[in-house]
Amino acid sequence: MANSRCKVSLRAFPEKSNQSPSCQSVLLQRLLDSHHSFSLLAKKGHFMSTHEIDSIAALPLATNISWMAEIETFWVATDSEELNDLQRDGATAVIDLAAEFEAGKGLENSDLRARVIGRMSDIQVRDFALGSHNEESAQWYWKMWRELLVSAPPGFVAPIASVFAALAYERGDGELAHKALDRALADDSQYSLAILLRRVFSAGWPAQSFTVMRRELHPKVVNVIFG
Template sequence: MTSPNNPRLPITSPADLLTAVPYLLGFHPTDSLVIVGLTGTRIAVASRADLPQPSQVAAWADDYILSQIRMLRNAAATRAIAVGYGPAATVTSAVDTVIPRLAATDIDVFDALRVTDGRYFSYLCQDPACCPTDGVPFDPQRSDIAMHAIVAGCHVLPDRAALVASIAPTTGDARVAVTRATAHARARRRTLISEAGRDGLILAGEQAVRDMLARYADEQTLTDDELAWLTVLLPVPAIRDVAWQATDAQPWHVAMWTDITRRAHPPLVAPPASLLAFAAWRRGDGALASIAIDRALAANPNYSLAQLIDQALRAGLAPSVLDGWPHPGQPTIA
């Protein structure tokens, strides 16, 4: 899910919309069903899901429709456009199931499109003058929308796999170095607890967060030892909350948590990946936020902050619902 906060794009046709969708998601969708919600003429929200196999559509549809209706309503969207990417055999069964259920709500279904082999087809328009049965060819590279998006600083990856790879764990010598540094950091933490107790641990964590922020604000990165020390402290909720309070939508915050998420010892990735998701979500980059939450929950399925952000993303809630979280001095989530 993404709540676009990018500059307005002059969308006046289906081809314009289809050119804009990858910039809304952050990547070019394939074998996907995309729902775009509109408030008036403004795109309020967009979501993407893998297309189910035709034999699994009925089982897939109930939960999917409920989540999309919640998303659209939470975004105050009054109209929706469905876009299926892939062959007719898989797109049509999904669209035929989704559209009547959306239409039965207070959401106006403006159009339903299929994109296959560089052509788009409308399921709702029957006018051969604008929607011929053999589809309408379009070239997103030749669209003014792509130019507007690029000038506005929007970027798009070739597919979802590329987005996943952008925050995947580092490998090779870099991974070995951090694993070794993490073992040393864990021993250092044990010594600190035995000598200074929990209060000393929290003070050390607060200093590690301050050092992190100063380093990345200066366009530098943490050393392996510094990163390992930070990541063995972040699982402490009080320390994680100091980092959470300092995290917002600035581009370097996303870059900072991306670097830490990639380099962290994988069993310790849930806190930094959750904070990456939070920073990305605050920027309106729901696709990156969703990928980051996947990493967090894969490392720790019970991590409460990841679960909280995951639920908010699935419901299409605006990032402002967590304005002021966590509240200083108040009990926090684990």
């Protein structure tokens, strides 16, 4: 699916970007910097196996024509005149849907699920989503991202799979994290966050360090979106 989402070259990333702040990912920059430092010392990680390893395959819903059409209406174009409004809408939708999952109603609001999947096409919404959970809410976000991953249509899988991979890695399930990255890269082989997460996870970067970095960066992402 052709689109104008922000693409970040890993080779050029350390250099100053000429993109607007709304199209830059502070998460990618920090990950890249940290990976360069850690990779000098790290050994390849040894990952746990999991019974959930086959549980993230796409459901038939993911290729349902009407479902795909609904999600497409929420896709975020980087040149939109209402870009910031769309980003705010996406970030708010993530929080609202997580609350629905906490209340046990996560599968009842298909419009909200479609909105989150579509808005995740924006890198700021994606980075906001990655930092939105804490220890208390992690289980609800885990369920939410898994459900969204298995129902995301082609062209919308990569950002959701990358976020799910990060949560899996933080839970100590590196094998499932890599499986999720397989899905992300199958959807978009050039998806920068998935490529970088693959390098970070394969290097055995401590999950706790990733958690700390994610939490430190979240306020910056919130500021970009909400000002």
